[in-house]
Amino acid sequence: MQKAYQELDEVVGRNNSVEEFHLLKLQLLDAVMEEKLRLHLALPLSVPHISRQSCTLGRRICPGVPLAERMFVFTLASLMHSFEWKLQDGTEEIKKAIPPLRPGPRGLPVVGYLPFLSTELHKKFTELAGVYGPIYKLWLGKKLCVVVSSQSAAKEILRDQDATFGNRDAPIVGRIISYGGSDIAWSSMGPAWKKMRKDTVLGGTDTTSTMVEWVIAELMQNQEVMEKVHQELDEVVGLNNCVEEFHLPRLFFLDAVVKETFRLHPALPLLVPHCPSQSCTVGGYTIPKGTAVFLNVYAIHRDPNLWDNPLEFRPDRYLNKQTTKFDYSGNNIQFLPFGSGRRICAGLPVAEKMLMYQLASLLHAFEWKLPNDTKPELSDKYGIVVKVLKPVVVIPTPRLSNLDLY
Numbered sequence: 001m002q003k004a005y006q007e008l009d010e011v012v013g014r015n016n017s018v019e020e021f022h023l024l025k026l027q028l029l030d031a032v033m034e035e036k037l038r039l040h041l042a043l044p045l046s047v048p049h050i051s052r053q054s055c056t057l058g059r060r061i062c063p064g065v066p067l068a069e070r071m072f073v074f075t076l077a078s079l080m081h082s083f084e085w086k087l088q089d090g091t092e093e094i095k096k097a098i099p100p101l102r103p104g105p106r107g108l109p110v111v112g113y114l115p116f117l118s119t120e121l122h123k124k125f126t127e128l129a130g131v132y133g134p135i136y137k138l139w140l141g142k143k144l145c146v147v148v149s150s151q152s153a154a155k156e157i158l159r160d161q162d163a164t165f166g167n168r169d170a171p172i173v174g175r176i177i178s179y180g181g182s183d184i185a186w187s188s189m190g191p192a193w194k195k196m197r198k199d200t201v202l203g204g205t206d207t208t209s210t211m212v213e214w215v216i217a218e219l220m221q222n223q224e225v226m227e228k229v230h231q232e233l234d235e236v237v238g239l240n241n242c243v244e245e246f247h248l249p250r251l252f253f254l255d256a257v258v259k260e261t262f263r264l265h266p267a268l269p270l271l272v273p274h275c276p277s278q279s280c281t282v283g284g285y286t287i288p289k290g291t292a293v294f295l296n297v298y299a300i301h302r303d304p305n306l307w308d309n310p311l312e313f314r315p316d317r318y319l320n321k322q323t324t325k326f327d328y329s330g331n332n333i334q335f336l337p338f339g340s341g342r343r344i345c346a347g348l349p350v351a352e353k354m355l356m357y358q359l360a361s362l363l364h365a366f367e368w369k370l371p372n373d374t375k376p377e378l379s380d381k382y383g384i385v386v387k388v389l390k391p392v393v394v395i396p397t398p399r400l401s402n403l404d405l406y
C-alpha cells in the first residue's frame, strides 16, 4: 500500500488529478492488478465452451480486455491518489487464509483408518508417507492424527514449537501404541508430570532388553563387526579383567554398533504421540489443537536423503569425525531413538549406561554362535516396543582365560 501511494505521488503528484497518460507509468499498480487477477479470478472456471469440432484455442477470449484493463487501473489509481484508506474502527485485520491440513488416506465412517492398520504400524505409516508426503492426516476412530516423517517437520515440532507439542493424548491412540503402561508417558505437562518424571523407573527394562537382543541379532548377521567389537574389548578391557564402568567411555566402536542398531531398529519408532496445546502450523500445514501427532522416527532413520545406504548396517558412519555429530540428546533431528525436547526419554542416561554395560560384559565374556543351520531373523513385530520377531537363540562359549572371572 505504501509503495503504491509513493508511486502515485511520484508519477501524478499531489497537485494534479490522475489522467489517462499517467496510467502507462504506474507499473506497480499494474503489477498489483495482475497479482489480484492471479489470486482472485472473477470467473474462475471461465464461461463453458462447447467444441463442435477439433479446433485451435483462443478465439473466445474476453473482447473487453483493453477497456477493462484501462478502467480497472484508472479507477484504482484515482481512488488511491485522492484518499487514504483504512478499515472501519472495530473491524478486525483481514486474516491470512489458514493453510489446510494435508490430506491423507481415507477411512471408513466412525472407525476411520483403524481397520486398515496392521500390527506393523511404523511400516504402514512409512508406506503412506510415500503416497501422501511427509505430513499427512488420518482418522483413527474419532481421533484426528497427523503423521510426520521428515526431519524438517520433526524439528519444527520437537525443537521450534516444543512447548506447544509437549502434551500427550492417551485415549484411542493409547490402545494402539502404549509405553509399558507408564502413566508418565501419557500425562500432559504440569506439576504432576514434572514430579513423576524425576528418577521413575518405568517401562525402561523392556526397551533396554529388547535393544540388547537387537544388537546381538545384528552382530550375528555381521561377523566382521563382531570381530572388531571383540578386538576393541580385548584392547580396552583385556582378557584378564571384567568390564568395569570406567571402561565404557573408551569403547567407541561398541558405542557406534549400538547407535547403528538404534537407527535401524528404534524401540519406539513413532515415539509416544505428542499433542499440541493449541492449533499451530507445521511445514505450512495446520495442525489443530488436540491432534495426536506421530513422529515417524523409523522413516527419518531410513531416509536416503539423510543417510548413505540407509538399509545397510554400517557402524563406521558414527566414527568419521568429519561427519555430523550423533549422540542421544535429540539435538540432531536426524537421529532420535530417545525422542527430543522436553518430552525426551526420562531414563536416557541410565538406559545408555545399562545398555553399554550389559552388552560389553556379555560380548567380552563370551563367543556367541548361532545353532547349526540357523540364520538370524531381523524382522520386527510391533508391540509396546518393537521387538525381534523370532527370539534370537545363541550359544555362548567362555572366552576369558581365567574362569574365576565368571
Ligand code: HEM
Pocket: 182, 184, 185, 186, 197, 199, 200, 201, 202, 203, 204, 205, 207, 208, 211, 267, 268, 271, 272, 273, 337, 338, 339, 340, 342, 343, 344, 345, 346, 347, 348, 350, 351, 355
Ligand atoms: C533402550 C532404552 C530406551 C529407549 C529406546 C527409550 C525411548 C523412549 C522414547 C522414544 C520416549 C518418548 C519420547 C518422545 O515422545 O519424544 C521415551 C519416553 C520415556 N521413557 Fe524411555 N526409553 C528407554 C529406556 C527408558 C528407561 C530405562 C526409563 C526409566 C528408567 C525410561 C523412562 C521413560 C519415561 C518416564 C518416558 C516418558 C517421558 C515423558 O513423557 O515426559 N525409558 N523413552
